[in-house]
Amino acid sequence: MKILKKVAAAAIAASLAFTLCACxxxxxxxxxxxxxxxxxxxxxxxxxxxxxxxxxxxxxxxxxxxxxxxxxxxxxxxxxxxxxxxxxxxxxxxxxxxxxxxxxxxxxxxxxxxxxxxxxxxxxxxxxxxxxxxxxxxEAYGIIYNNAIMNKYFSSEKKKTKYSSVSEINNFTALEEVVEDMTAMKDYLGIKGVFANTSMSAGNQWRWQTHLANMPFYYEFKQENPQQSTVLTGLKSAQVKFSYADSFKNIFDLYINNSTTQPKLLGSKSVDDSMAEFALGQCAMVQNGNWAWGQISGVKGNTVKKEDVAFMPIYTGIEGEESQGICIGxxxxxxxxxxxxxxxxxxxxxxxxxxxxxxxxxxxxxxxxxxxxxxxxxSEKESPADPLAKSALDWMNREGVSSVEWTFACFPSETFKDDFGGALLKYVQGQSDWDSVVKAVKDSWAKQYKLVNG
Amino acid sequence: MQKSLKKYFPVFALPTVAAFCVSFLIPFVMGLYLSFCKFTTIKKVSFVGIKNFVAIFADEGFLNALWFTVKFTVVSVITINVLAFVLAYILTRGLKGTNLFRTTFFTPNLIGGIVLGYIWQIIINGVLKYFDVTITYSAKYGFWGLVILMNWQLIGYMMIIYIAGIQNIPKDLIDSAAVDGAGRLKTLTNVTIPMVMPSVTICLFLTLTNSFKLFDQNYALTDGAPNGETQMLALNIFKSFYNTSGSKGTGQAKAVIFFLIVGVIAFIQLVATRNKEVEN
CATH class of the missing domain: 3.40.190.10 (Periplasmic binding protein-like II)
Structure with missing residues (x-):
């Protein structure tokens, strides 16, 4: 009898437990x-x-x-x-x-x-x-800068520009002036180049053929249909005009001509190389996203201080870009x-x-x-403590600034990106002119769109 | 004896046959079927007919890759076999340190393709740095880089096969050739080479198929740069399989064509060289 009771109790308990988790x-x-x-x-x-x-x-x-x-x-x-x-x-x-x-x-x-x-x-x-x-x-990406080096430049007497802090750089012209002046003073600043190398080796081109390529297409699709998300517009585009190719060229030329590495050798460089250069203070800026903080802080002997690192938008010389933020998506x-x-x-x-x-x-x-x-x-307090995430949140919440969408989500395929990267590689190596890059991008888009959408 | 062999044949052959079926035959048949389908994973497939095969020939990337592969194969088959034979010939002359040299030449073959690809990328870029360029600068660099890499890797292996062939030549044949007054060159062309034809068959087969199917080295050394111009067939198939959504079927169809090409070439080569073999 006793045993029977125990069994019954166990069975009830078990079924109770079962219904509990079933709910x-x-x-x-x-x-x-x-x-x-x-x-x-x-x-x-x-x-x-x-x-x-x-x-x-x-x-x-x-x-x-x-x-x-x-x-x-x-x-x-x-x-x-x-x-x-x-x-x-x-x-x-x-x-x-x-x-x-x-x-x-x-x-x-x-x-x-x-x-x-x-x-x-x-x-x-x-x-x-x-x-x-x-x-x-x-996630967010933009131009990451090292404020220690920037301030050394801004406080120098030899500088030829009128700017006195990074916050005054709010369009491409300003960025170009500052960068070119910095390049002229690179020995004084103790850097090898203003920008980290534009890594072009296989598998390391995504910062250009995907992330930087985002800028011209964001503006192109926005112009085409301002009401709609640029990703949706892009997904429906069987062809692209690449009408902002010149603005892409502006910033890309600035990167490769003011870099730590001369253009023809970029084909062997990787993203890791770039981030190491930035971490070691060999350059003042690098284009990348908030995920890169782990990489920067993980480089042995890095000289970059946490409080000196922040984002700046990627300015490409488009009208009204003073109110442009960093790329969020x-x-x-x-x-x-x-x-x-x-x-x-x-x-x-x-x-x-x-x-x-x-x-x-x-x-x-x-x-x-x-x-x-x-x-x-x-809650607001529950956000990551690393400087790049902080800077990203700061840009997202800034008044009068609108973030750039991750339009590249609509790029038809990986092959399109590879084609774009391949064309850029030939361009930096001086084997083809800019027009052939533009042509390669347009052709590849049309071809890949057809392949993917049947 | 015969009887018990027959009786136990299934017992001994079964494991191998089963393994062959599971890991080769079944995937092969499935692969054939998949080349007529549209699919993402092999669990959900839909039949589309010959659409995949039509798509291949609209893709100049595949034809470029085919042409590049053919060029590469021709050059590397010739260089590898000639150099391997020369080495084998020298190292069967009874020189001092023969064993050391044989071991050294064979070692590269023990390193995996991916590792070799990256190592040679560093070496070649290191050299080209003096000319202010990298291996991605032109398809020519990538092409010759691949040829050097494959030579370095395969010569040792082929050399061993040739050495075995040369050592198998009966001594009396050489001696009688000498008695007949044949010089070194005559002996080489009229005795040694005909007698090592079985080795030539094997070596040609191995280098031909290996060069044609090359993937790891290509992937690691250039990854098709610049602009897919140094892309070989296997890499092209791999990329259309993974880099464009919805084109896995096309990749599969390319793989079937690839199989046919390799099969036909290897078959022709085997028949052609078999005919030249001398029965011992």
Missing amino acids: SSSGGNAKEGSVYWLNFKPEIAAQVKKAAQSFTEQTGISCTVKTAASGEYEQTLTSEMAKDNAPTLFNVNGPVGLKNWQDYCYDLTESELYENLSDKSLALKGSDGAVYGVPNTV TENYFAVNNSADEDDIAATMEFLNWLFNSETGKKYVVNEFGFIAPFKTF
């Missing part, structure tokens, strides 16, 4: 499922692992993380998705990536994650209007695998909510990942 999520049972996150950012691989561990400790749901090597995400994702144990949580890099993966994305329209997004327009929507990707961070969208088990999907949702809602999760996001998280659940 916590709709559809599948999160406790039964597991999370498999294929992480996109190799620079935070260790931190992501730690977060997954602490999630498992707190909830008992198992969570595996795998990080794809730099530049290998698409390959890794393709092979992982074909397996039986496919990732439940993966990264889509924007509308072009979504085209490839939409059939595999779970509809997130009803999710808490989307609900908490501070600006709903940031979400990645499919052609059917449903939400398939939610950004996990907002993202290419990191979380997507959930719709062909995963219901339990696994529930577990993944649970994980996402934990990451962006719970105190522990948020701490990881802000302090360890260094994400500027675009969610309502994050």
Whole structure:
């Protein structure tokens, strides 16, 4: 009798526990499922692992993380998705990536994650209007400068320009004057060049064929349709005029002619080289984004002080650019695998909510990942402490300044970017003139658009 | 004996046949099918007919890559085999330190292609620095860089095969040639070369297919720069597979054509050189 009672009690307790967790999520049972996150950012691989561990400790749901090597995400994702144990949580890099993966994305329209997004327009929507990707961070890029070197210039008596601080540089003409004067004084300033090298080796051209290329296309698509997001306009453009090619040339020429490295040798330089030059104080400026702080501070013997580092917009000589800010956007969208088990999907949702809602999760996001998280659940205090993220937030909130969208999300394919980069490489090596760059860009866009859109 | 062989044949052959099926035959057949499909992962595919094959020939990148590959293959097959044979010939003369030299020449073959590619990129860029350019400056540099790299890597291996071939020539043949009054050159052209034809077959086959299928070295050394002009077929296939969304099917179709080309060339070569082999 006693035994029977015990058994009954245990059974009741068990069923109670079961109903309790069953309530916590709709559809599948999160406790039964597991999370498999294929992480996109190799620079935070260790931190992501730690977060997954602490999630498992707190909830008992198992969570595996795998990080794809730099530049290998698409390959890794393709092979992982074909397996039986496919990732439940993966990264889509924007509308072009979504085209490839939409059939595999779970509809997130009803999710808490989307609900908490501070600006709903940031979400990645499919052609059917449903939400398939939610950004996990907002990133910014522009020209990073070292204020210590800039101030040395501005306080020098030998300078020939009228400017006396970085804040007075608010268009291309000013930037050009200052940079060229600085180049003339580079021995005095103790630098090898004003800009870090324009890295052009294979796999290291994205700062130019993607990020810098953003500027002319942002203005082109904005001119075409000022009401609409430039990304949407771009996605529908079968052809481009590249009408702001000259402004691209302005800034690109400024980069390569005032660089630490002479143009013909740029073909062997990498982004790491650039960031090292900046960290060691061999140059005053470098074009990159807030993710680069880890790289700068990680260089051995670096001389750059935290408080001296900040962003400046990329001025290219376009009318009215005095009110232009830095480039703000993202290419990191979380997507959930719709062909995963219901339990696994529930577990993944649970994980996402934990990451962006719970105190522990948020701490990881802000302090360890260094994400500027675009969610309502994050207070103003909960933002990363590194100087570039701070500078980015400062630019985002500045009055009278409008940020530049990440228009490059609409570039038709990686091959387009490679073609653009290849043309630039020939140009810097002096083997072709600027017109052939313009032609290559236009041709490649038309061709790739046709390939991708059939 | 015969009977028990027959009886146990399946037992002994099964593991290999199974492995061959799983890792080669099945993927191959699937690959053939996929070349007629549009797909992102092989779990969800839709049949599109010959559209993928049509798309290939609209893509001048593929034809350029094909032409570059052919040029590269011709040059490297000739240089590798000639140099390997010369080395093998010298190192079977009984010179001092022969073993040391053989080992040294063979070592590069033990290093992986990707690593070699990056190492040679540094070396070549280091040299070209004196001329204020880099390997990406012109397709010519990339081409010769690849040829040098492949020579450096494969000569040692081919040399070993030639050495084995030369050592297998019966001594009496050489002796009788000498008795007949043949000089060194005559012996080489009329005795040694015909007798090592089996090695030539193998070496030609290996260098031909290796050069044609080259990927790692190409990827690491130039990655197709400048402007895809030094892109070989395998790299071109890889890039259309991953770099343009929705063109995985086209990449797969390219791979099928690639297979056919390599297959046909290798077959022709085997038949042609087999005919020249002398029965011992």
